[in-house]
Every structure is written in structure tokens, then in C-alpha cells.
Amino acid sequence: MIHIHLRRFGGVAAATVAVGLLATPTAAMADTAPAVLGTNQGVDSSHLSACASTGDPTWIGRSVNGPALNVKVTGTGARFGVWDVTTGAEDPVFTGEAQAGFGQSAALNVPGLLDGHSYAWHAWALQGTQTSAPSADCHFTVDTTGPTATVSSTDFPASGTAPKFAGQFGTFVVKTADPVPAGGEASGVACIRYGWGDLGVGGCDSPDAVVPEDDGTATVSLRVLNWGTNTLNVQVIDNAGNVGGAGYTFYAPWNQNPPKALGDVDGDGVPDVLLPDAAGNLQVLSSNSGDTTPSAVIRAALSPNQTSWSNVQVAHRGWDANAHAPMDDLLMHPSGSPALYLYNNQDYLSFTGYPSVVSRPSACQNAAGTAAACPAGFATDWHKADQIALIGSLDTRMVSSLVTVEDGNLWLFANPGFSYRPRTARQLTTNGAWAGFDLIAPGPDSAGNLTLWARERATGDLHAYPIAKKADGTFDFSTLADPKANVVANGFTVDKYPTLGSSGDVDGDGLPDLWAVTADRHLLYFSGWTDPADAGALK
Known part of the structure; x- marks a missing residue:
């Protein structure tokens, strides 16, 4: 019987497929096969797809040792096989075995996968010399290239004299891209985070995050608080959880004749x-x-x-x-x-x-x-x-x-x-x-x-x-x-x-x-x- 089991791996929930020893999966079993989740930091779990033979595969981002495959078995170990769906080759690009540990869960990492390629994998449970029928296929696509960003502003240009002053709002245009590898796919930009200081760790649900337009562009209006040199920090997250970034440095002049109005608390001259x-x-x-x-x-x-x-x-x-x-x-x-x-x-x-x-x-x-x-x-x-x-x-x-x-x-x-x-x-x-x-x-x-x-x-x-x-x-x-x-x-x-x-x-x-x-x-x-x-x- 196939069960769904979630565990934490590398900071992100990883799904495991439980394979009944020497059992042949039924159609119902295949339908309930879980997803294979990426282990890279920053993946938004709401974007993860079910591990099924149809539907969009899960995106997996950069990881040191490659994505982790995990199954739950009733035997002593598991054998894994991974196929490159993009090339359509019949032979697996990876095979390996792992012993079943605590809770009869067997896991191993798959190195050397190609950026932008889609893969399918399944596993067999092992008990001595006996091998079970294979589990249902799981699918994922690899994206190891981080997104990029550039920032521009006509209100506060990176060089030259700014037409606006410190204390005023400026419009900043962030253009993003997620490079597409040759012969493969890119996961696409999920969101942009921005701020004046250290952005720290955060995802697309952060209050400082915006979703770009279809062309990858986002326009934000920000008040420039300090006169002198300022740096706007931008962080871009793709759908595989890869993170890229950019810093935009500009000079905001001091307004020697700022608007004055009693009752005004934010410096725009309006009570x-x-x-x-x-x-x-x-x-x-x-x-x-x-x-x-x-x-x-x-x-x-x-x-x-x-x-x-x-x-x-x-x-x-x-x-x-x-x-x-x-x-x-x-x-x-x-x-x-x-x-x-x-x-x-x-x-x-x-x-x-x-x-x-x-x-x-x-x-x-x-x-x-x-x-x-x-x-x-x-x-x-x-x-x-x-x-x-x-x-x-x-x-x-x-x-x-x-x-x-x-x-x-x-x-x-x-x-x-x-x-x-x-x-x-x-x-x-x-x-x-x-x-x-x-x-x-x-x-x-x-x-x-x-x-x-x-x-x-x-x-x-x-x-x-x-x-x-x-x-x-x-x-x-x-x-x-x-x-x-x-x-x-x-x-x-x-x-x-x-x-x-x-x-x-x-x-x-x-x-x-x-x-x-x-x-x-x-x-x-x-x-x-x-x-x-x-x-x-x-x-």
C-alpha cells in the first residue's frame, strides 16, 4: 500500500512515497502518490505540485548534493531510478540504493542533474533478495540558475542630478529575468522583495514582497528618507526558490526650501x-x-x-x-x-x-x-x-x-x-x-x-x-x-x-x-x- 508521509529535509518539507513490499500499485494508489519537494531554502510550498504521472512537475532549485528522494517502505531498503524526461532516453540517468532507517524511510541524493531538465523517478522496496513492484512515478524539474534584477529611476537616477529631494516619494522600476538554460526550462520569477536595509530571510508572503507583471517588471513608489547616498536593496525569488538580487545606489539632494505646513507629519506640505x-x-x-x-x-x-x-x-x-x-x-x-x-x-x-x-x-x-x-x-x-x-x-x-x-x-x-x-x-x-x-x-x-x-x-x-x-x-x-x-x-x-x-x-x-x-x-x-x-x- 502507498502512504503519504511528510518530513523536514534541508529546511523544507519533503514528501515520501511508501511502497508496499512486493505489492503492485493500483490506480488508486498511484493517484495518491505524494509530491517530491525540493530541499533548497525559499521554496513556497503553495507552488508545489502533487507527485503524479500527470500535471505540472515540482520545481527544485539549487542544492549542494542534488535533490533528495525519499520513500517509506516496509522492507530493509529501497532502490531508486531516475529518468531524464527532457531527452526521452530509455536508460536511467541515475540508479542507487539506500537502507531504510528510522520509520522505514529510505532516502538518497541525486547529483549531476542538468539545469532546466525534467525528470521522473520511482522506487522499489527491498527485503533481502526480494524486490517489490515499483511505486508510481514522481516528476520534478531542475532550476539551478538564480534570477536577476536591474533597477532604474528617473526620480532618483543612479548618476546625475535627481529632480526630487530627500523626503519625497520616488518611482523605482525593477526589471527581472529568470535565465532559460539551453535545451531546458526556467521556473520563472515568483516575487520581488525590496527595502532600504538588510532584507534578511523571507519569502513571497513577506510584507515587502510584490509579484511582477507578466514581463517581469514591477514599479514601486518609495519615500527616500535620507539625504545623501542611499541604496535600495532588491531580492528576486524564482518558483524553484533560487534567490538573486541587486543593489541600486543613488544620491538624494537635501531640499533647502521644503514645504511648510502646520499639521504635516510626513513632509509633503499637506496637513x-x-x-x-x-x-x-x-x-x-x-x-x-x-x-x-x-x-x-x-x-x-x-x-x-x-x-x-x-x-x-x-x-x-x-x-x-x-x-x-x-x-x-x-x-x-x-x-x-x-x-x-x-x-x-x-x-x-x-x-x-x-x-x-x-x-x-x-x-x-x-x-x-x-x-x-x-x-x-x-x-x-x-x-x-x-x-x-x-x-x-x-x-x-x-x-x-x-x-x-x-x-x-x-x-x-x-x-x-x-x-x-x-x-x-x-x-x-x-x-x-x-x-x-x-x-x-x-x-x-x-x-x-x-x-x-x-x-x-x-x-x-x-x-x-x-x-x-x-x-x-x-x-x-x-x-x-x-x-x-x-x-x-x-x-x-x-x-x-x-x-x-x-x-x-x-x-x-x-x-x-x-x-x-x-x-x-x-x-x-x-x-x-x-x-x-x-x-x-x-x-
């Missing part, structure tokens, strides 16, 4: 919306895309708690003036955490660095901005910050000022002299009335005046609080004393819109705009706070 997806990853959504396809996705493992962005408040509206690229830095606060994290976004939100912890000042000021004793219960860390928002710069630089809601009051944290490291905590309100409000930061206007918006959770009212710049260059925060003042719109209830935010002036009319996420996770863009446009469902 972005940052929202978690259903799996807890952080999506970057360009506000002018018209749909909800993210331009980038930050993995959940890169969140401050390393599990999900869903319970992390993310605020962005400004950057360190010393940064190489004018993109919003991120302040991140996991709900209830004593730590507030800063991500200096100098790498187009690629998270190639590590967030730092923002220190909390111990000195306090009153609403007028003069030194005052800190109130009872003033926290020495950030665990009381129920809400955070970046409202814009208090001086001529682009470092934004942080507003929090703590114990129902508004606090302002700023340090005009040094990045996101506040030196003083300024208590803007003392009545505890801000506990039921969601803060929204639309950013400053063209004249440098600041604004804060808020949604009252109990009523769904939307409020807008202008923070005007005074003649002496300081700001008037008195409009924040009463959170129930300055109602500008109604109907933004928590049930209807669980999440509200603003990316500044998206439609170019000079006024900031609201965005909202509905209860069924649709993203809406408003003109101001009216005329919503549905961008579609979020992931």
Missing part, C-alpha cells in the same frame, strides 16, 4: 490626520487625499505602551526650529500615564529614533503669567492630564505650546527658549469647569493669533475660543475662563461623533477646518465646521 486603525496601528491620513487610504502606517509595537495607539493621545502642531525638515513633532500621552513622550520628527515619521520623556516643570504661574505657588494637588508627573493639545507657538519660532486639562482646569506649558521642555506651568483657569470638554487644536492663523476649540460632551456644542496676540506680543488667554462661552455649532454629540479634531486650514480658505470620526468609523472633513464631506470608512 495630516493621525488615527488608530482597528488593529491598534497608527494611520497617517493626508487631508487632501479624498479617501481614507493611509499614506503611512505606524505599527502598534512602536506606540509608547508597545501594544496599541488606541489609548494614546497624539498631539501635533509645530516643530523644533532646529529640525532638518519642517514636520510636526509628536507629543504622545498614554491614558493615565505619568509619562509624556516627545518624538522629534526628523525622519518623516519613520520612527527610526526613540521618543524622549518630556520633563514636567515644578514652578507655577497664575493666569496672568506671573510666578505663583503651585496649587494643592499639583502633580509632579503627567498622570492627571486628561486632555492634551498643541495650540501653536508663543513666539516667532515653530515650537508649539501645550495645553492640558488637569483636575478640570486648563494648564499652559511653554518654554520659548528651548524646544519642548517647558520650564513653567501656567494655570489658566481655577474653576474646574473644563472636565467635560474635548480639546481641539486648529492651530494659529496667518496673523499669529491662536485659537482653541472644544466640544462639550454633555451637549454636543462646539466652542471656539480666540486667543489674540496683544500689542506687546503676548497672548490674551482670558477667553478661556468660561468653557461654555462662544458656542459656534451644535450637534457634535459623542454618540454621533466619538472623535473630533482639526488639521488646520485644509480647504485653503484661510480658516481652520474640523474633521470627525462617526460612530461607524467614517472620516468626515468639514469646511470650518459645516458642509461635511465623507472620505469613507477607516480601517
Whole structure:
């Protein structure tokens, strides 16, 4: 009787044919004969065919000692015979015997097979001087030549001046080929893997893999993160598991006049919306895309708690003036955490660095901005910050000022002299009335005046609080004393819109705009706070 038995050989599952001693296989037995699997690394098992007398044979790639043939027998050993189907020669190109080992499995390698040729083989079980009837034929084709690749790009050519800059997307064309040996066949290119660093080990199911077109060409769009010399690494895998590769080196110039837009986190000059997806990853959504396809996705493992962005408040509206690229830095606060994290976004939100912890000042000021004793219960860390928002710069630089809601009051944290490291905590309100409000930061206007918006959770009212710049260059925060003042719109209830935010002036009319996420996770863009446009469902 013939059985199917799988075992691991050289890192890849190898099928074995069990041959009943002195038994003549029936048609049913032949139909159930297993495949012969290649032992080379990188074979995609989904491409392997059944070991049968009809159908496409299995592709076997390069191996040191040749492919391994394996049968399970009821005797003490097995005899193997291999025939070249491509030449059609009647005599076998290989014969050999192997003893049956543990589990009555006999195996041996077949050296010297020709690249591109197809082969058939079967085996007989041995018991002393007795020999069984042969097993059903198994078929395979040998491909020992690795595929090749070339890369080109008109956006970032290998020589000459690139028309694009570091931080921008470039189109790269990968052309592949799987050389066909004389008088034989090639398995064909299965997929292409690509990336900026070491690609490591991976197959065609890797997230960085693409399947080329019928002509072997694949076109990929990639953001070039670093100015200077860059190398794009490409790995090509054929259907036999052979691997080839190429490296494409080019120079990306630094953009001395990069686009600047408050709310932009990926360097394209367009404000972005940052929202978690259903799996807890952080999506970057360009506000002018018209749909909800993210331009980038930050993995959940890169969140401050390393599990999900869903319970992390993310605020962005400004950057360190010393940064190489004018993109919003991120302040991140996991709900209830004593730590507030800063991500200096100098790498187009690629998270190639590590967030730092923002220190909390111990000195306090009153609403007028003069030194005052800190109130009872003033926290020495950030665990009381129920809400955070970046409202814009208090001086001529682009470092934004942080507003929090703590114990129902508004606090302002700023340090005009040094990045996101506040030196003083300024208590803007003392009545505890801000506990039921969601803060929204639309950013400053063209004249440098600041604004804060808020949604009252109990009523769904939307409020807008202008923070005007005074003649002496300081700001008037008195409009924040009463959170129930300055109602500008109604109907933004928590049930209807669980999440509200603003990316500044998206439609170019000079006024900031609201965005909202509905209860069924649709993203809406408003003109101001009216005329919503549905961008579609979020992931």
C-alpha cells in the first residue's frame, strides 16, 4: 500500500512515497502518490505540485548534493531510478540504493542533474533478495540558475542630478529575468522583495514582497528618507526558490526650501490626520487625499505602551526650529500615564529614533503669567492630564505650546527658549469647569493669533475660543475662563461623533477646518465646521 508521509529535509518539507513490499500499485494508489519537494531554502510550498504521472512537475532549485528522494517502505531498503524526461532516453540517468532507517524511510541524493531538465523517478522496496513492484512515478524539474534584477529611476537616477529631494516619494522600476538554460526550462520569477536595509530571510508572503507583471517588471513608489547616498536593496525569488538580487545606489539632494505646513507629519506640505486603525496601528491620513487610504502606517509595537495607539493621545502642531525638515513633532500621552513622550520628527515619521520623556516643570504661574505657588494637588508627573493639545507657538519660532486639562482646569506649558521642555506651568483657569470638554487644536492663523476649540460632551456644542496676540506680543488667554462661552455649532454629540479634531486650514480658505470620526468609523472633513464631506470608512 502507498502512504503519504511528510518530513523536514534541508529546511523544507519533503514528501515520501511508501511502497508496499512486493505489492503492485493500483490506480488508486498511484493517484495518491505524494509530491517530491525540493530541499533548497525559499521554496513556497503553495507552488508545489502533487507527485503524479500527470500535471505540472515540482520545481527544485539549487542544492549542494542534488535533490533528495525519499520513500517509506516496509522492507530493509529501497532502490531508486531516475529518468531524464527532457531527452526521452530509455536508460536511467541515475540508479542507487539506500537502507531504510528510522520509520522505514529510505532516502538518497541525486547529483549531476542538468539545469532546466525534467525528470521522473520511482522506487522499489527491498527485503533481502526480494524486490517489490515499483511505486508510481514522481516528476520534478531542475532550476539551478538564480534570477536577476536591474533597477532604474528617473526620480532618483543612479548618476546625475535627481529632480526630487530627500523626503519625497520616488518611482523605482525593477526589471527581472529568470535565465532559460539551453535545451531546458526556467521556473520563472515568483516575487520581488525590496527595502532600504538588510532584507534578511523571507519569502513571497513577506510584507515587502510584490509579484511582477507578466514581463517581469514591477514599479514601486518609495519615500527616500535620507539625504545623501542611499541604496535600495532588491531580492528576486524564482518558483524553484533560487534567490538573486541587486543593489541600486543613488544620491538624494537635501531640499533647502521644503514645504511648510502646520499639521504635516510626513513632509509633503499637506496637513495630516493621525488615527488608530482597528488593529491598534497608527494611520497617517493626508487631508487632501479624498479617501481614507493611509499614506503611512505606524505599527502598534512602536506606540509608547508597545501594544496599541488606541489609548494614546497624539498631539501635533509645530516643530523644533532646529529640525532638518519642517514636520510636526509628536507629543504622545498614554491614558493615565505619568509619562509624556516627545518624538522629534526628523525622519518623516519613520520612527527610526526613540521618543524622549518630556520633563514636567515644578514652578507655577497664575493666569496672568506671573510666578505663583503651585496649587494643592499639583502633580509632579503627567498622570492627571486628561486632555492634551498643541495650540501653536508663543513666539516667532515653530515650537508649539501645550495645553492640558488637569483636575478640570486648563494648564499652559511653554518654554520659548528651548524646544519642548517647558520650564513653567501656567494655570489658566481655577474653576474646574473644563472636565467635560474635548480639546481641539486648529492651530494659529496667518496673523499669529491662536485659537482653541472644544466640544462639550454633555451637549454636543462646539466652542471656539480666540486667543489674540496683544500689542506687546503676548497672548490674551482670558477667553478661556468660561468653557461654555462662544458656542459656534451644535450637534457634535459623542454618540454621533466619538472623535473630533482639526488639521488646520485644509480647504485653503484661510480658516481652520474640523474633521470627525462617526460612530461607524467614517472620516468626515468639514469646511470650518459645516458642509461635511465623507472620505469613507477607516480601517
